[in-house]
Amino acid sequence: MNFKNKKVFHRFIFLILLISLSSCFRKGIITKELTSKRLKVCKIAVFPFYNLTKYEKLSDMLVQMFTIDMVRESIEVVEPGLVKNFLFRERILNPLYINAEILKKFKYETGADIVIGGQIIKASQVGDNVKLVLLIWARSTSTGDFIWYTFYRREGEDYRKVFHFGKISSLSALAQRMVEEIIKDWKNRGFLKCEM
Amino acid sequence: MRLKILFFTICYFFIFIKIGFTQIAVFPFEDFSGNEEVNIKFAEKVASYLVTQGIKVIYPQEVIKELIKLRIKRIGVIDRVVAREIFLKLKAQYILLGSIYELDKEVPSLCVGIRILKAKNCKLVWSKIFSFCGKDYHSILGIKKITYEDILKKCFKDLFAGFKEERINVMYSFPVLEIEDVIFKTKSVKPGNTMEVALKLKFSGPKPEKLMLNVGDNKLIPLLKTGAYYIAFWRADLKEGKYPIILISKWNKNWNIQKKIFIGSYTVDNTPPQIKLEFWGIKKLANMIAFNRYLEIRPKILKKEKITRWKLEILSKKNKVVVMEEQLGDLPSTFFWRGVDNSDKPVPPGIYKIRLSVWDEAGNFKVVEKNVLVVKKPPEIELKALKIDNKIKIIINVKKHIIPIREMRVEIWDNKGNLIKKLDKKELKKGKVVLDNLPLNLNYEIVAIDILGNKLFVKDKINPQVLKKKKKEEKKTPKAKEWVHEF
Numbered sequence: 001m002n003f004k005n006k007k008v009f010h011r012f013i014f015l016i017l018l019i020s021l022s023s024c025f026r027k028g029i030i031t032k033e034l035t036s037k038r039l040k041v042c043k044i045a046v047f048p049f050y051n052l053t054k055y056e057k058l059s060d061m062l063v064q065m066f067t068i069d070m071v072r073e074s075i076e077v078v079e080p081g082l083v084k085n086f087l088f089r090e091r092i093l094n095p096l097y098i099n100a101e102i103l104k105k106f107k108y109e110t111g112a113d114i115v116i117g118g119q120i121i122k123a124s125q126v127g128d129n130v131k132l133v134l135l136i137w138a139r140s141t142s143t144g145d146f147i148w149y150t151f152y153r154r155e156g157e158d159y160r161k162v163f164h165f166g167k168i169s170s171l172s173a174l175a176q177r178m179v180e181e182i183i184k185d186w187k188n189r190g191f192l193k194c195e196m
Numbered sequence: 197m198r199l200k201i202l203f204f205t206i207c208y209f210f211i212f213i214k215i216g217f218t219q220i221a222v223f224p225f226e227d228f229s230g231n232e233e234v235n236i237k238f239a240e241k242v243a244s245y246l247v248t249q250g251i252k253v254i255y256p257q258e259v260i261k262e263l264i265k266l267r268i269k270r271i272g273v274i275d276r277v278v279a280r281e282i283f284l285k286l287k288a289q290y291i292l293l294g295s296i297y298e299l300d301k302e303v304p305s306l307c308v309g310i311r312i313l314k315a316k317n318c319k320l321v322w323s324k325i326f327s328f329c330g331k332d333y334h335s336i337l338g339i340k341k342i343t344y345e346d347i348l349k350k351c352f353k354d355l356f357a358g359f360k361e362e363r364i365n366v367m368y369s370f371p372v373l374e375i376e377d378v379i380f381k382t383k384s385v386k387p388g389n390t391m392e393v394a395l396k397l398k399f400s401g402p403k404p405e406k407l408m409l410n411v412g413d414n415k416l417i418p419l420l421k422t423g424a425y426y427i428a429f430w431r432a433d434l435k436e437g438k439y440p441i442i443l444i445s446k447w448n449k450n451w452n453i454q455k456k457i458f459i460g461s462y463t464v465d466n467t468p469p470q471i472k473l474e475f476w477g478i479k480k481l482a483n484m485i486a487f488n489r490y491l492e493i494r495p496k497i498l499k500k501e502k503i504t505r506w507k508l509e510i511l512s513k514k515n516k517v518v519v520m521e522e523q524l525g526d527l528p529s530t531f532f533w534r535g536v537d538n539s540d541k542p543v544p545p546g547i548y549k550i551r552l553s554v555w556d557e558a559g560n561f562k563v564v565e566k567n568v569l570v571v572k573k574p575p576e577i578e579l580k581a582l583k584i585d586n587k588i589k590i591i592i593n594v595k596k597h598i599i600p601i602r603e604m605r606v607e608i609w610d611n612k613g614n615l616i617k618k619l620d621k622k623e624l625k626k627g628k629v630v631l632d633n634l635p636l637n638l639n640y641e642i643v644a645i646d647i648l649g650n651k652l653f654v655k656d657k658i659n660p661q662v663l664k665k666k667k668k669e670e671k672k673t674p675k676a677k678e679w680v681h682e683f
Binding site for chain 1: 275313
């Protein structure tokens with residue numbers, strides 16, 4: 001190393017460290033509780049997501065991912081087939097605009113305490129760069145009230161640790177990671193408690 | 197009776213003890229990766245892997261045959277009836293459903309999710325997801341490249357890691373009923389009117405002996421089979437309110453069970469919708485509202501209620517319909533009327549009645565009316581000039597206007613621009629003004645604006661008429677009152 005000044009060398013090293021570490025700083029999940037009352041959540045149903053993107057099958061994919069991850073977390077989940085049959089029967093095209101009475105009916109039939117739904121706001125896959133923006137809400141089936149919502153925006157790049165390690169380059173992997181993190185966040189906040 | 201139940205229980209125990217071995221029915225996988233909608237090959241690979249792990253499986257090819265019989269349209273969406281049929285016919289205690297989210301052999305990348313349900317009650321017991329993209333894999337020094345086969349091995353290992361068979365102690369499985377479709381003729385009725393509900397039901401196992409609806413106040417209505425549907429009709433309660441409808445199914449023989457399913461509710465409504473009309477773009481007069489350009493009508497429903505039909509009429513003073521619009525469905529939030537009739541011609545000034553009729557779902561109807569004054573014409577001022585011996589006589593006639601005039605003036609100028617005469621609102625209010633002995637070659641300007649803003653503005657030269665002696669009127673032969681044959 002033939003640096004004229006030692007200070008320049010130290011600055012160079014510092015800069016490299018700063019760049020490589022910058023990818024480790026993550027954007028947080030925005031979760032807001034809409035009621036002060038805590039509900040007993042023993043059984044959950046996942047409704048189809050309202051998809052604002054061109055990826056048609058993303059909604060089905062996310063429903064499956066939420067279902068799978070919740071079952072893994074030992075939460076009782078209503079089988080997505082039963083949810084789909086119910087929505088088809090009630091002629092509900094967009095679960096975003098479902099009224100309290102129908103939610104009550106859903107509770108009566110499936111026993112679900114809350115329903116999870118939401119919107120896929122943005123999804124893109126350009127080469128190795130993937131991006132996904134989700135808005136997820138939870139509604140009580142007994143009152144129809146919104147209990148909490150989560151806004152989460154992520155890029156594959158956000159998971160880069162050092163150099164190219166850790167980066168996510170597929171939409172499904174990013175979605176899976178995001179779903180995992182959302183459920184973890186809800187669990188940490190104590191939203192998914194069956195015993196009160 | 198007790199002995200009978202014991203006998204049947206023992207019988208079922210012996211029947212089902214035979215199928216007590218744990219078997220998993222592997223359904224064809226749903227494919228979201230865009231290649232195909234259904235992926236059988238992948239499901240077969242999963243089934244083969246499970247066999248190597250010592251688990252008894254029913255291969256997807258066999259499952260498909262049963263699914264065809266059950267008329268399943270979409271793989272991955274199953275209900276309790278299908279699950280129970282699989283349990284009974286294929287003797288499978290578990291159902292494995294899978295979804296492929298990403299599959300690319302070239303990159304390679306794979307994302308698969310599986311869920312295992314208990315066939316007996318359609319309850320999710322196990323699920324896992326596997327996701328891996330070759331691009332995200334970086335071996336040490338980049339020596340080894342990962343292949344699709346490597347990912348597949350990793351996938352199967354990961355998906356079923358920790359999966360344990362649960363011995364199900366099922367002696368018998370209860371019959372299952374699923375609602376496929378519910379049709380309400382109407383969800384809101386007048387007291388005493390007929391309510392009608394049609395249900396499409398799906399069964400697995402014996403059909404219930406009794407099928408009825410509890411329509412509130414423990415009133416039980418039997419369901420009658422008509423074609424593919426079960427129909428029930430009854431007279432609605434006389435009391436206003438909301439009544440729940442619950443489907444009750446009873447299996448007495450052998451089972452002695454009863455199931456209740458809430459299917460919806462109906463409302464008895466005898467109150468007409470509460471509605472109010474709000475107007476925008478208007479001028480409030482002493483006891484009337486008036487407009488000249490357009491009228492914005494905003495109907496406001498005071499008590500939230502579903503409107504099924506509406507009719508808007510605009511009637512003239514003689515109750516002749518000028519505009520009529522009628523439609524089924526929700527009431528629009530705003531109506532606009534530009535003071536024209538159905539053929540788009542402006543209506544003559546006057547009072548018009550706006551009548552809005554609305555019907556709710558039960559058929560109760562309400563009419564609201566409001567009178568509106570329409571004035572689209574500006575005030576009229578007539579100027580007549582007569583030439584008498586090189587002098588001009590001007591007669592100004594202010595015609596009656598339907599609403600008060602805000603501003604009004606008449607100015608007479610000569611050719612050089614000197615003001616000869618100016619008449620203001622006070623003088624013109626009399627109706628008729630006569631000006632005598634005015635010189636020739638004059639110009640005039642008339643301005644009149646009413647309170648709605650209709651404006652009259654005329655600026656011109658005065659062209660006096662020369663008075664001529666009246667001609668003697670020719671005597672006209674009177675018409676014969678009776679028909680004359682000589683023509």
